[in-house]
Amino acid sequence: MDSENLNLLSLQPGDKVVLTDGAVVEITDNPGDGVWVFGRYLAHPDAAKVEAAEEQPIFAQDIQGVQR
Amino acid sequence: MTNLSSLVDLKNGTISREIFVNDEIFKQELGQIFSRAWLFIGHEDLVPNPDDYFVSRMGTDSVILTRDRQNKINVLLNSCMHRGMKVCRYDQGNTRAFTCPYHGWSYSTDGRLVEVPGELVGVPGFGPYYHEKLDKKNWGLIYCPKVVNYKGTIWATWDANAPDFLDYLGDMKVYLDAALDHRDGSPGGSEMIGGVQKWRVKCNWKFAPENFIGDMYHDISHRSVDLVGIGPSGGKGRRDKTIGRTTVSFDDLGHGIIGTLPYREEFPYQETFKNHPEIEDYLKEVYDRRLKNLGDRLRVNTSVGTIFPNMSFHGRQPRTIAVFHPISPTEMEMWRIFLVDRDSPQALKDAARHYYMRYSGPGGMTESDDLENWQYATEASAGHVARRYHYNYQMGMGYAEPVPELRGAWNNGEYSEGNARAYYKRYLEFMEGRDWDGLMAASRAHGEARSDA
Numbered sequence A: 001m002d003s004e005n006l007n008l009l010s011l012q013p014g015d016k017v018v019l020t021d022g023a024v025v026e027i028t029d030n031p032g033d034g035v036w037v038f039g040r041y042l043a044h045p046d047a048a049k050v051e052a053a054e055e056q057p058i059f060a061q062d063i064q065g066v067q068r
Numbered sequence B: 001m002t003n004l005s006s007l008v009d010l011k012n013g014t015i016s017r018e019i020f021v022n023d024e025i026f027k028q029e030l031g032q033i034f035s036r037a038w039l040f041i042g043h044e045d046l047v048p049n050p051d052d053y054f055v056s057r058m059g060t061d062s063v064i065l066t067r068d069r070q071n072k073i074n075v076l077l078n079s080c081m082h083r084g085m086k087v088c089r090y091d092q093g094n095t096r097a098f099t100c101p102y103h104g105w106s107y108s109t110d111g112r113l114v115e116v117p118g119e120l121v122g123v124p125g126f127g128p129y130y131h132e133k134l135d136k137k138n139w140g141l142i143y144c145p146k147v148v149n150y151k152g153t154i155w156a157t158w159d160a161n162a163p164d165f166l167d168y169l170g171d172m173k174v175y176l177d178a179a180l181d182h183r184d185g186s187p188g189g190s191e192m193i194g195g196v197q198k199w200r201v202k203c204n205w206k207f208a209p210e211n212f213i214g215d216m217y218h219d220i221s222h223r224s225v226d227l228v229g230i231g232p233s234g235g236k237g238r239r240d241k242t243i244g245r246t247t248v249s250f251d252d253l254g255h256g257i258i259g260t261l262p263y264r265e266e267f268p269y270q271e272t273f274k275n276h277p278e279i280e281d282y283l284k285e286v287y288d289r290r291l292k293n294l295g296d297r298l299r300v301n302t303s304v305g306t307i308f309p310n311m312s313f314h315g316r317q318p319r320t321i322a323v324f325h326p327i328s329p330t331e332m333e334m335w336r337i338f339l340v341d342r343d344s345p346q347a348l349k350d351a352a353r354h355y356y357m358r359y360s361g362p363g364g365m366t367e368s369d370d371l372e373n374w375q376y377a378t379e380a381s382a383g384h385v386a387r388r389y390h391y392n393y394q395m396g397m398g399y400a401e402p403v404p405e406l407r408g409a410w411n412n413g414e415y416s417e418g419n420a421r422a423y424y425k426r427y428l429e430f431m432e433g434r435d436w437d438g439l440m441a442a443s444r445a446h447g448e449a450r451s452d453a
């Protein structure tokens, strides 16, 4: 995979991101600390995580890219 | 362990200089007093909105005062559980999670995500490197088990067995109320003006809370500022005796005040802002409201009070809260917060703020008198020969009278070291390691609070 820069500060609520484990997350809040964003799982290898509609902290390093 | 009862000799009214300069004793204070007593943390105005935080101190520990998304106020230890990093390095702000800058552990207070405040919610590499084997529930930030908001002031203790705050306060409550309530006598209603002033002083922290309630006969220190005349009425010269002023100590709790005995009929109106006629009109109107609101109910006036161990407050002019954080035996960090009635006119808020700054804080003319005394007394007491000797606390010993309206209160008279003796009596009880039953027995024996106070 290409190494591609992701501008973490540009992530907005509503954006969808794909994580390294294949999960898809809808961003709900971005505190802008460059470490965590908050979001809800739309898809996840473990289906239970998708059903839990709660926001989760997502480690920025686990984000592979923005889903277009 | 140093044997303290020989150092704090209450029978003879003398106290060894060691308790003001000795490292070993300082460590004992952190364990016996600051890890157990109710401590003043801040004011609710510092965290008005959800996710607001303010970094405070409890003893030598940094703590975070937060308001969570459910509007609950929490106090968290500001040290990451992974390698101890300070998770919050700002003084004040707003955040929905505290993320450690070292390896990124993230802690939350949001009640929808966590069961206890400061729970660990995010750990980088939790899946791939910890193999989900880290027990996050066990590695949250340490939080104070007991926190209260008393009329806007926030207090906390590390000790889950500590008595309730009101129990700890006893009838000292009426004197604290006199500072926190509206000038018209209605409960609460004060707000902070300006921010928190913070500065360090090379003195033992106990000089301040003791001095605040033994302020009378050291008026001599303030002679220079009295000659200049910095008050909003502009009077210059000497401080004259205030009508009805005395000192009252709560000997079983360690608190004390300079102020009045309880009374039922308001003292005549006194002008305090003679240089500002429009403020004077407003204050006269507030005074009339006070007469109506309080009727013949029992009330007090507080000039200055100390709540054991390290919080003092001024109830009148300037209305402030001071807190004295221990840094080392010979250094403290002092904070000042300034209060005014929330609904008072802007002109009064402005005039009060200017007066408060002329009076208190690192640039305040009255404060700097006190700071110099404490600093040089500490320095001179730390000498090798000097520290062999005891300080003298004998003024007025044996002349206190009980105050019948208040539980466990003693009227020491206007000029007395009775307040200081009560403070160090409590100090000794904590330092001896008494448990809470032992610490509260004498105070509880006085029974329930009266309903009209």
Ligand code: FES
Residues within 6 Å of the ligand: B080, B081, B082, B083, B084, B085, B100, B101, B102, B103, B104, B105
């Ligand atoms: S010290 Fe905080 S994450 Fe390591």
Ligand SMILES: [Fe+2]
Residues within 6 Å of the ligand: B215, B218, B221, B222, B366, B370
């Ligand atoms: Fe003073």
